[in-house]
Amino acid sequence: MAIDNLRHRGIRSWLTIIGVFIGIAAVVSLISLGQGLQDAVTGQFKTLSGDNLIIQSSSSASYLGPPGSTAVRKLNEHDLDVIKSVQGIEFVIPRLVRSVKLEYNDVSKFKYVASLPENQQEIDYIYNTMDLQVSEGRLLKLGDKRKLVIGSNFIGEDEFEKPVKRGSNLKIQNDSFEVIGVIAKTSSLEVNNAALVMEDDLEGALGVDDEIDLILVKVSNKDRTEQVAELIEKEMRRDRNEKEGEEDFSVQTPVKALESISLILNIINLVVTGIALISLILGGIGIANTMYTSVLERRKDIGIMKAVGSTNFEILKIFVVESGLMGLVGGIAGAIVGLAFAFLVSFAANSYLGQELLKVTISFPLLFAAIGFSFLIGLISGLSPAYQASHLRPVEALRS
Amino acid sequence: MAEKGEKHAHLIRLRNVAKYYHMGEEIVKAVDRMNIEIRPGEFVAIMGPSGSGKSTAMNLVGSLDLATKGDIYLDGLDIEELSESDLAQVRGKIIGFIFQSFNLVPNLTAKENVMLPMMFQEIGEEAREFRAEKLLKMVGLADRMDHHPNQLSGGEQQRVAIARALSNDPEIILADEPTGNLDTRTGEIVMDYLEKLNKQGKTIILVTHDPRLAQEHARVIYHIKDGKLEKVTKKVGSKWVTLR
Numbered sequence: 034m035a036i037d038n039l040r041h042r043g044i045r046s047w048l049t050i051i052g053v054f055i056g057i058a059a060v061v062s063l064i065s066l067g068q069g070l071q072d073a074v075t076g077q078f079k080t081l082s083g084d085n086l087i088i089q090s091s092s093s094a095s096y097l098g099p100p101g102s103t104a105v106r107k108l109n110e111h112d113l114d115v116i117k118s119v120q121g122i123e124f125v126i127p128r129l130v131r132s133v134k135l136e137y138n139d140v141s142k143f144k145y146v147a148s149l150p151e152n153q154q155e156i157d158y159i160y161n162t163m164d165l166q167v168s169e170g171r172l173l174k175l176g177d178k179r180k181l182v183i184g185s186n187f188i189g190e191d192e193f194e195k196p197v198k199r200g201s202n203l204k205i206q207n208d209s210f211e212v213i214g215v216i217a218k219t220s221s222l223e224v225n226n227a228a229l230v231m232e233d234d235l236e237g238a239l240g241v242d243d244e245i246d247l248i249l250v251k252v253s254n255k256d257r258t259e260q261v262a263e264l265i266e267k268e269m270r271r272d273r274n275e276k277e278g279e280e281d282f283s284v285q286t287p288v289k290a291l292e293s294i295s296l297i298l299n300i301i302n303l304v305v306t307g308i309a310l311i312s313l314i315l316g317g318i319g320i321a322n323t324m325y326t327s328v329l330e331r332r333k334d335i336g337i338m339k340a341v342g343s344t345n346f347e348i349l350k351i352f353v354v355e356s357g358l359m360g361l362v363g364g365i366a367g368a369i370v371g372l373a374f375a376f377l378v379s380f381a382a383n384s385y386l387g388q389e390l391l392k393v394t395i396s397f398p399l400l401f402a403a404i405g406f407s408f409l410i411g412l413i414s415g416l417s418p419a420y421q422a423s424h425l426r427p428v429e430a431l432r433s
Numbered sequence: 434m435a436e437k438g439e440k441h442a443h444l445i446r447l448r449n450v451a452k453y454y455h456m457g458e459e460i461v462k463a464v465d466r467m468n469i470e471i472r473p474g475e476f477v478a479i480m481g482p483s484g485s486g487k488s489t490a491m492n493l494v495g496s497l498d499l500a501t502k503g504d505i506y507l508d509g510l511d512i513e514e515l516s517e518s519d520l521a522q523v524r525g526k527i528i529g530f531i532f533q534s535f536n537l538v539p540n541l542t543a544k545e546n547v548m549l550p551m552m553f554q555e556i557g558e559e560a561r562e563f564r565a566e567k568l569l570k571m572v573g574l575a576d577r578m579d580h581h582p583n584q585l586s587g588g589e590q591q592r593v594a595i596a597r598a599l600s601n602d603p604e605i606i607l608a609d610e611p612t613g614n615l616d617t618r619t620g621e622i623v624m625d626y627l628e629k630l631n632k633q634g635k636t637i638i639l640v641t642h643d644p645r646l647a648q649e650h651a652r653v654i655y656h657i658k659d660g661k662l663e664k665v666t667k668k669v670g671s672k673w674v675t676l677r
Contacts, residue, residue: 034541337536340497341550341597342525344518427521428498431536 034351036358049323050363052316053407057367058374059309061403065375067302069392073220074294083287084255085162086262088116088248088269091281106273106281108245115272116248121261123253126155127245129235135228136204137193145223146205148232149173158251163224170199170214173229181210182229185218205230208238222386262286313407316363317414324356324418335422336430345423352419353412360411364404372400443506444527444605444636445471445494450503452489463489464660467503471638473604476631478639478651486660488609491640495607496524508604525553529598533610535590537582543569543593544578550600568596572626588619595626606630609640624650648673 090108108127116125129148134141149156153175159165160172173182187197197203201212210230218225236242252261262284269275269282328335335348375393382391447469454461464486471477471494479494481487492498493505496512505512508527512520529550530536537546547565556564569578572592582590591611598606608627612620628650631637641647647654654673656663665676 333536334538334540337538338549338553339521340495340524340530340536342521342553342601344521344553346518347553424517426498428492431497431532 045323046359046362049319050316050359050366052312052319053360053363053410054316054367054370056309056311056313056316057364057403057407058371059305059312061368061371061400062375062378063302063305063309064399065372065393065395066378066391067298068394069379071295071298072392073390074298084252084258085287086250086252086258086265087285088112088250088265089246089283089285091283108248108282109243110245112269112272112282113245113248115268116250116265119261119264119268121253121257121264123251124155124158125251126150126152126159126249127232128247128249129232129239129241129244130227130246131235131239133205133239136207137197137201138195140193142192145227146235147227147229148235149229151175151232159249163221164219165224166217167214168217170212172214172216173231177213177231179208179210179234180213180230181205182214182216183212184216184225184227186225187228188215203228205235205238206240208234210234220390222390258286313410316407317360317410320356320359320411320414321418323359324352324415325421327355328352328418328422331422332425332430332433335425336427336433339425339427340431348425349419349423352422353415356415356419357408357412360414361404361408363411364407367407368400368403371403442472443470444473444508445469445638446504446506447490447493447500448504448506450493450500450505452486452493452498453501462660464493467493467657467662469494469655469662471605471636473636474631474634475653476628476637476639476651478641478647478654479657480641480644480647480654481657482642485642485657487640487642487657489660490655490657491607491609491638494638495528495530496520522553525550526601527603528605528607529601529603531591531594531598531606531608531611533613535582535587535594535614537590537593537597539582542579542581543574543585543589543596546582546593547596547600550597554601564600565596568599569593572596587615588622591615591619591623592626595623599630603635605636605638607638607640610642611639612646 088108090106110127113125113127116122127150129146131146132143133146135144135146136142149159156173156175165172167182168185170182173180181203183197197212199212199215202209203212204210216224216229230238250261250265252258266277266280266284269284270277270280273281275281338348372393372395379391379393383389447467450464450467450469451462452464454463467490469479469490479487479490489498493500496505496507499505499513507520507523510523512523515523537543538549541549544562544565547568548561551561551564566575566578569575572595574589574592574596577585577589577593582593585593591614594611598608606627611623611627615623624646627637627639637651639647639651648668652668653676654666656666666673667676668674
């Protein structure tokens with residue numbers, strides 16, 4: 034009987050269900066994408082292993098532009114020496130990471146280029162830390178001159194109106210470099226969109242001297258990474274005569290970096306969950322409103338049912354089941370649409386980024402929980418109007 | 434509490450029953466000091482003009498309402514002592530209602546309307562369907578079972594109502610102005626049904642404003658005026674005798 038009643042009021046039932054539907058769709062899409070988002074974002078921090086620190090200048094920590102690009106005072110060799118003086122460090126690797134003009138096929142574009150140190154052990158450490166492999170050719174090694182290794186997104190890219198490939202010659206600031214290898218696709222967008230050259234070559238091409246964009250520090254004992262980071266901060270503040278909290282540099286530890294990201298993701302999660310909950314509450318209120326109206330409209334029907342032998346409980350059951358069904362249908366529809374939306378977002382993001390970065394996780398326990406919860410919302414929302422219906426006096430109801 | 438022997442002597446008994454309504458400071462006595470006794474197998478009419486209190490009397494007789502004063506017994510049970518749910522169950526088993534405005538549930542088909550009372554008596558679906566189809570065939574609506582009330586004429590709707598009233602095979606059929614919304618011919622068909630049911634042993638309570646209808650079909654008439662029982666007449670042979 035409850036299903037018939039819902040079917041007869043088709044449009045009204047669907048309009049009522051929308052609130053619950055939106056809430057469930059939001060929750061399902063959020064959680065289905067959440068893990069994929071977490072993985073996609075943390076994958077960008079592949080360079081950070083547990084025993085790494087990254088030191089950069091000043092407002093580079095805002096992640097806008099290359100490291101050190103907005104810094105007032107850049108890092109240099111002196112800073113390198115200060116850091117090396119700190120106990121607990123195995124080695125330090127200075128790096129340049131710049132957005133530079135690349136020219137190929139008479140087309141110029143600005144791309145990220147990063148340097149590799151003139152030390153094979155350090156070069157190997159970078160390759161291992163970032164898990165760099167080649168899909169074509171080889172990686173740079175000590176002794177390479179005017180050679181370049183490109184990220185996977187360079188290939189097939191029509192940016193230069195002609196595909197860049199192994200053996201191609203690119204110009205960096207008018208210096209010609211030969212492409213000797215292509216890096217296999219990684220989960221890091223930065224790596225896939227960047228090129229690598231030897232440090233001396235990049236310094237020469239850019240005409241820079243004693244400038245460092247970031248310093249990669251390997252600590253001896255990864256259990257002491259945080260302590261070493263604090264010591265470096267202390268030493269650099271002392272050297273620069275800066276107060277705590279007023280530093281023009283940042284020492285980024287894996288924990289701190291991921292903490293910031295996790296915080297942002299958690300805030301996003303909370304906000305969306307909050308919106309979803311509000312939507313669910315509104316949906317529940319909508320169901321209650323519709324049920325109250327339904328009770329009013331069907332007073333006579335209730336009177337008839339009571340006259341022909343329905344108990345209060347039977348009436349209560351009919352209305353509660355009806356409202357529960359609305360919640361259930363909203364939950365099922367919301368779960369389906371939420372999943373579809375998650376796949377759509379994933380597809381759009383991956384198409385835009387040119388790689389499968391954002392994956393959707395389908396969790397059946399989550400889906401059942403979401404549907405079950407929306408059914409519960411429906412049931413609870415219908416309780417009060419159902420109680421009212423069940424306690425109508427037959428003679429009064431029949432008079433309606 | 435039911436008095437000894439009453440369970441079999443009377444199906445419905447109203448003893449000094451009154452029903453008052455409070456309209457602000459005023460008390461309206463819809464029914465006052467009413468005594469009605471309905472025996473098994475009787476064809477009883479409760480007759481009175483509009484505003485006489487016969488509808489209120491019908492609601493009390495049918496246990497659809499509770500009295501302000503006095504006692505109402507349904508099959509020997511004092512309805513004041515029953516919970517509303519228990520009362521509904523007993524009522525559903527013992528009384529079948531036929532209303533002036535048919536009172537079919539609009540979202541249900543004819544068959545589903547007839548099945549409704551059986552659902553509340555926890556009769557299985559197959560048995561419900563079987564009986565509903567049988568009853569609808571009996572009232573000549575075999576080909577209209579799946580129609581909704583808005584697809585049926587007034588006469589057809591009233592016949593569905595009759596079938597519904599019979600669905601739990603109740604002892605009593607309480608018909609409130611059953612021909613009120615029907616043309617003469619259809620009204621006669623409905624009254625014929627009630628006569629037939631009475632001959633089969635059912636107790637019929639007819640509530641009407643029409644003395645002709647009451648005298649033509651009932652054997653006992655309760656005459657109501659201004660909320661009070663004016664007199665009770667009984668048909669003896671072809672004459673009407675005043676009992677009280």
